[in-house]
Amino acid sequence: MSQKKKNSNEECVKVAMRCRPISKQELIDNRQEIVKIDPERGEVIVNNPKGEGSENRNVFTFDVVINQKSTQEHVYKMTALPIVESVLEGYNGTIFAYGQTGTGKTHTMEGSNEPADNRGIIPRTFEHIYRVIEGTPSKQFLVRASFLELYNEEIRDLLAKNAKNKLQLHENPDTGVYVKDLSSFIIQNPNEMKEKLAHGRENRKVGATKMNEGSSRSHSLFMITVEMSEIRDGQQHIRVGKLNLVDLAGSERQSKTQATGERFKEAININQSLATLGNVISALVDNKPYTPYRDSKLTRLLQDSLGGNTKTVMIANIGPADYNYDETISTLRYASRAKSIKNRPKINEDPKDAMIREFQEEINRLKEELQKKMGSNIQIGPDGKIAKVVEVQKVVVVTDEQKLKELEEQIEREKNLLESTVGKKREQIERDLADSREQKEKLERQLKEKEEQVAKQAQEQEKYLQQIKEMESKIIQGNKLKETQREKEKQLIKLQIELEERKQEERRKQEELEKNNALVIGAQEQYKSLQEEIDAKTKKLNNIVERIKQARQQTNEIHEYRLREKEILLDENRSITKELKLIDLIIEHFIPQNEVKKLEQKLIFSDEDGDWNIKDDANEGHKISRPASVFGFKRPICESARMAIKFGDSNPRFRTDNILQLDLELPEIITEDFDGNVSQKVQETINIALNEDEEELQMMANEKMPIVYIKNPELISKENALNQPRVRLKSAKKTSRRPQSGLKKYQY
Numbered sequence: 164m165s166q167k168k169k170n171s172n173e174e175c176v177k178v179a180m181r182c183r184p185i186s187k188q189e190l191i192d193n194r195q196e197i198v199k200i201d202p203e204r205g206e207v208i209v210n211n212p213k214g215e216g217s218e219n220r221n222v223f224t225f226d227v228v229i230n231q232k233s234t235q236e237h238v239y240k241m242t243a244l245p246i247v248e249s250v251l252e253g254y255n256g257t258i259f260a261y262g263q264t265g266t267g268k269t270h271t272m273e274g275s276n277e278p279a280d281n282r283g284i285i286p287r288t289f290e291h292i293y294r295v296i297e298g299t300p301s302k303q304f305l306v307r308a309s310f311l312e313l314y315n316e317e318i319r320d321l322l323a324k325n326a327k328n329k330l331q332l333h334e335n336p337d338t339g340v341y342v343k344d345l346s347s348f349i350i351q352n353p354n355e356m357k358e359k360l361a362h363g364r365e366n367r368k369v370g371a372t373k374m375n376e377g378s379s380r381s382h383s384l385f386m387i388t389v390e391m392s393e394i395r396d397g398q399q400h401i402r403v404g405k406l407n408l409v410d411l412a413g414s415e416r417q418s419k420t421q422a423t424g425e426r427f428k429e430a431i432n433i434n435q436s437l438a439t440l441g442n443v444i445s446a447l448v449d450n451k452p453y454t455p456y457r458d459s460k461l462t463r464l465l466q467d468s469l470g471g472n473t474k475t476v477m478i479a480n481i482g483p484a485d486y487n488y489d490e491t492i493s494t495l496r497y498a499s500r501a502k503s504i505k506n507r508p509k510i511n512e513d514p515k516d517a518m519i520r521e522f523q524e525e526i527n528r529l530k531e532e533l534q535k536k537m538g539s540n541i542q543i544g545p546d547g548k549i550a551k552v553v554e555v556q557k558v559v560v561v562t563d564e565q566k567l568k569e570l571e572e573q574i575e576r577e578k579n580l581l582e583s584t585v586g587k588k589r590e591q592i593e594r595d596l597a598d599s600r601e602q603k604e605k606l607e608r609q610l611k612e613k614e615e616q617v618a619k620q621a622q623e624q625e626k627y628l629q630q631i632k633e634m635e636s637k638i639i640q641g642n643k644l645k646e647t648q649r650e651k652e653k654q655l656i657k658l659q660i661e662l663e664e665r666k667q668e669e670r671r672k673q674e675e676l677e678k679n680n681a682l683v684i685g686a687q688e689q690y691k692s693l694q695e696e697i698d699a700k701t702k703k704l705n706n707i708v709e710r711i712k713q714a715r716q717q718t719n720e721i722h723e724y725r726l727r728e729k730e731i732l733l734d735e736n737r738s739i740t741k742e743l744k745l746i747d748l749i750i751e752h753f754i755p756q757n758e759v760k761k762l763e764q765k766l767i768f769s770d771e772d773g774d775w776n777i778k779d780d781a782n783e784g785h786k787i788s789r790p791a792s793v794f795g796f797k798r799p800i801c802e803s804a805r806m807a808i809k810f811g812d813s814n815p816r817f818r819t820d821n822i823l824q825l826d827l828e829l830p831e832i833i834t835e836d837f838d839g840n841v842s843q844k845v846q847e848t849i850n851i852a853l854n855e856d857e858e859e860l861q862m863m864a865n866e867k868m869p870i871v872y873i874k875n876p877e878l879i880s881k882e883n884a885l886n887q888p889r890v891r892l893k894s895a896k897k898t899s900r901r902p903q904s905g906l907k908k909y910q911y
């Protein structure tokens with residue numbers, strides 16, 4: 164029984180491993196290749212450059228393993244293709260690349276357009292989606308795309324006009340986690356989609372590290388939503404498939420990348436979010452009661468892809484060189500665990516918020532309105548054209564002109580007749596003629612009016628048609644000619660997917676079997692002689708001893724790796740503490756205590772954003788009421804504005820008109836500008852706060868510092884403290900009050 168069918172629609176995360184070729188630099192540095200790949204068995208063997216004998220071999224098995232020589236097309240077929248096919252049936256799908264920096268995640272996900280063979284999964288996905296749409300005339304499609312990055316735990320819309328704006332994560336009980344205000348574009352063909360990808364890429368954070376020149380310093384997520392509408396059994400059915408294409412920033416060691424400053428901060432954030440991803444994977448695999456999705460924005464964004472309702476493929480990227488052994492093993496262990504995550508994919512059928520339904524309804528409404536406006540004899544074809552109106556115009560013209568012509572002829576006849584008859588009737592005839600001319604002019608006027616009316620109607624009709632056409636063009640439909648080709652391709656893909664799934668299933672079972680075999684000594688086995696039994700059992704014993712050795716070796720390696728990771732985390736911790744200390748120092752020494760308190764009261768921790776936000780007073784009901792208007796002024800006005808008006812200030816803001824975009828009214832400056840020279844005392848305080856631990860700071864106070872600011876005055880004897888003269892910060896102006904400080908300051 165396949166893994167899929169074990170528990171209704173339960174299926175495991177599919178894990179693929181890709182190893183990049185050894186780089187030129189690695190060849191120059193004479194690096195050894197330590198990775199061996201057997202795609203048929205789905206095996207990756209990594210040799211420990213420091214190990215000996217059988218202990219130096221680490222064997223991993225994955226659903227798909229891709230060697231250094233594989234093409235981008237092969238990678239697409241083996242990893243993304245089945246997921247994209249599922250998305251086009253209405254499933255949610257996620258493809259994400261994970262691995263150490265510089266191992267080829269971006270190459271795998273995006274690749275490059277030149278040469279065309281180098282295109283990665285994302286552009287190939289675009290082509291695949293529109294190829295399927297072209298070959299499916301029985302359905303209507305609406306395709307949308309969004310592109311975001313997650314940089315230093317902040318979400319940015321890479322397709323927005325202002326890509327610097329931070330966006331927030333929200334949760335909807337029906338649709339799950341989503342990014343509020345993320346822009347989404349309706350896309351009609353793969354080229355338009357590629358343009359969006361290129362546009363977003365330009366806005367993405369990329370920086371050089373020692374390990375990779377063009378390293379992605381953020382996680383990126385390209386989202387494609389495919390809405391499909393189909394008439395089945397006389398009823399409309401809508402399905403929506405969502406595809407997440409994720410290129411994660413690379414995991415890395417600060418010591419290797421030699422990151423400093425902003426790069427160092429980025430690296431800390433990247434490592435932290437990846438560590439959370441690891442924790443989520445572990446919690447899911449170990450069936451822990453709580454999964455820490457909320458610990459990072461990355462895991463919240465991927466919540467449905469890990470343990471949710473999505474079909475997921477994880478591509479673990481590794482490098483082949485010996486100096487990356489630790490990271491390679493760590494990536495493979497991470498990936499190996501992810502194989503056991505179970506998802507429950509389901510088709511998104513008839514969702515309430517499908518945009519294609521809204522579009523279709525709007526098109527029908529416009530058509531109905533057009534019909535109403537243009538009269539009952541107007542018929543709208545599938546292409547939205549209206550021939551009848553044009554005919555009416557013609558009829559009107561023809562009828563009126565004919566009438567006029569007949570009239571003129573009649574007049575002419577009468578005129579001739581009259582001219583040839585008695586002269587006394589001439590006057591009468593001329594009068595009649597004048598009347599006829601008047602009638603002709605009247606008719607001409609009527610004709611002109613009618614022409615104008617028809618032109619106006621035609622204009623209005625054109626406007627409606629344009630609107631309908633524009634909306635209809637967003638909904639794309641396939642071509643009958645391509646249908647057979649698509650059917651054949653679909654059959655082929657289905658067979659290929661089935662074959663691959665069977666292979667993967669066999670591999671998983673084989674792996675399980677091998678694990679169990681080594682531990683079970685065949686109690687029921689029959690042996691011909693005692694010697695045969697001894698031989699067989701000795702063999703099995705040796706096998707077990709070998710496995711125990713390997714397990715010990717692995718445990719030692721994991722232990723060492725953990726120690727190193729711990730060291731890195733401690734490093735990160737130290738740097739964050741340092742930064743915090745600096746911020747503390749600034750707050751405590753340079754911001755009045757009452758302002759700090761006010762701010763603290765206004766701060767609120769948002770579970771949704773995982774961040775501190777300033778409370779919106781309006782929502783809390785503490786909003787200060789607006790002062791009432793002063794008689795004679797159009798709006799409430801402050802004292803300084805009133806004074807300014809009094810003294811004839813020409814600034815438009817004081818004209819009491821409602822003018823937008825006014826300059827800010829700046830508060831009175833009560834501080835002095837910094838003149839550039841930091842006093843030795845302040846500099847020493849800052850240096851010590853930045854460099855030393857808290858306790859050391861207090862201890863050193865006795866030795867070096869003339870003035871020391873401490874958080875806990877109880878630590879110093881009161882007597883000692885009181886014997887010392889107090890020093891207070893000077894105010895900028897004599898008229899201003901002295902700044903209050905939350906710290907008690909003692910001098911020694």
Ligand SMILES: Nc1ncnc2c1ncn2[C@@H]1O[C@H](COP(=O)(O)OP(=O)(O)OP(=O)(O)O)[C@@H](O)[C@H]1O
Binds near residue numbers: 184267270480
């Ligand atoms: N399979 C491959 N074949 C050829 N070149 C590759 C392959 N994989 C990666 N490379 C090359 O290696 C370099 C690093 O790759 P890439 O930028 O994709 O790594 P990355 O994992 O995305 O790194 P980071 O996490 O720092 O963004 C690039 O020059 C890329 O072209």
